[in-house]
Amino acid sequence: MAFTNLGDLPVLPQPESFALTAAYNEDTFPNKVNLGQGVYRDNNCQPWVLPSIREAEQTLHNQQVNHEYLPIAGHAQFLTKARDLLFSPAIASQDNITSIQAVAGTGANHLAAIFCARNLRPKNVFISDPTWDNHHLIWEIAAPNVTRKLYPYYDPCTRGLNFDGMLSELEKSAEENDVVILHACAHNPTGIDPTQDQWKKIADAVRRKKLIVIFDCAYQGFASGAADADAWAIRYFYTTLFTESSSSTGPAGMFVCQSLSKNFGLYGERIGALHLITPPLLPTQGAKAHLVRLVRAEISCPSLFGARLVHTVLDDTELVSKWHEDVKTMAHRIKGVRALLKSELETLGAQGDWGHIEQQIGMFSFTGLSSAQVQQLREKHHIYMLSNGRMSLSGLDEGNVAYVAQAIKDVL
The missing domain is CATH 3.90.1150.10 (Aspartate Aminotransferase, domain 1)
Incomplete structure (x- = not known):
């Protein structure tokens, strides 16, 4: 109207x-x-x-850094370290991961939704019932032509995961190239995550049905106190769907929306990244160019200070060790x-x-x-x-x- x-x-x-x-x-x-x-x-x-962030702040103060614009794609060194944290250095070094800085997890989700709607054109996006309420608003605003559908997640009788209902809905209703949004750890709002065996079954359904996964990862390290454990599902999906042996039968791509706001306590700095995984051996320059174009139209270029703080922590052996203790705390x-x-x-x-x-x-x-x-x-x-x-x-x-x-x- x-x-x-x-x-x-x-x-x-x-x-x-x-x-x-x-x-x-x-x-x-x-x-x-x-x-x-x-x-x-x-x-x-x-x-x-x-405390790790307090030390990083002091380090940057002592360096008397400037406040120039970042490139549109973001702080390159920050993106490398954020990608290593999320995927592990062995996976992150692969050339089928395209990373771009975003305005926290919200901005990463928004970029993923616009990119999917414009370039991959899914018929439906499947969102857990319930979910973080902004998932719905983001897709309503960014991709109004994509139908939003719910998949069962919470079972009020057991106050646990309705895994059978979730898998059944995806098997029955999801079509090739549809999007499914998954919470990597510490599901918001339920606090209920699939087990590793359940994640494997979800990944199998995604592979067979060639669905596009968007992982929302806001609590790595903060969820369990162990950053590697909280990234298990993302790494498993990568290995299962995007190795050379599996890529011909898998989906067109996978997105990971990474927020560094909560696990670094940088709420107001709005620091995040979007990672796009494509099948091996495919050129990635075109996808990155389209993502850069979207960032240019929305924010021109991302914010600097928070990215510097996270990079300073993750690039220093002592500070990264302190950060791991901070998230455990x-x-x-x-x-x-x-x-x-x-x-x-x-x-x-x-x-x-x-x-x-x-x-x-x-x-x-x-x-x-x-x-x-x-x-x-x-x-x-x-x-x-x-x-x-x-x-x-x-x-x-x-x-x-x-x-x-x-x-x-x-x-x-």
Whole structure:
């Protein structure tokens, strides 16, 4: 629908997570709790700058670096190190991976969607039910001619993965050259990941049906505390689908949207990369040229400071070792508050089985609370979380977990 009078444009609602944070900030209740915002917080629920990043900041300050434009494709040394982290140096050195800097994971997803819609022209994109809400908006805006379809993911009965439903839907409905979006680790919002055996079955279906995979990887290292473990699915798909022996029977390509915002604590720097994997022996210059053209039209060139910080960390043996300890610290704290919350709920005798809180992984827990119960938590107890029941565990600490557990018991 076109509007000739701009005053007739309807007012659109804020994204829920941002509206929730705004409401939390306006709340004057002294014991309010923010379990909605997807950012890491320390043991006092305060922003935490990674020690490895603090050292990198000092290094850059001492170097008195300039602030010139980057090339359109981004910071080359940063991209090399980011690719090594994601794929491992042995895989990353292959010449069928094209990398370009993006505005965090969101920008990488947006570039992938536009590139697919313009050049690969899938009929459908399959998105997990549920998913990070921006996946839908990105494809709605960037690729309106591609039909968005859901594949089952969360089983509310078991509060686990509906793997059979997921695989069945892809087998039944996905057509050659369709896109399927997969979360590499720490699925948002459920915190539920496939097992390695399940990943292998998904990869087999992708290969047989020649589907285009877009991996969204936002939590490498932060999910489990081990960067290599969190990248297992991506590396397996690469090896299975894009070695010379398998490429003739596999898909046209695979994308990995890599965010360095969360696992480096660089939320405001918006640092990320998009990696396009093509079958071996095919020329890649054309694909890179089209990606560069899209970046030029959107942002002209990407941001510099965050890319320098990540490169400084990953390029220094001491700093990268400290970074691995930093992500372990974050992962360990999240695992700790998972155990605390489960223990408090069980001690209080809260209705139901709360084992899923510890079984899930990453920053989020899909609690199983209904939207009505979430609303009660907000209105009666000043506890803020998404209406679908997703809880950001970084908002919990030893000082408020008992209060949150009692509030949950109260609304059941």
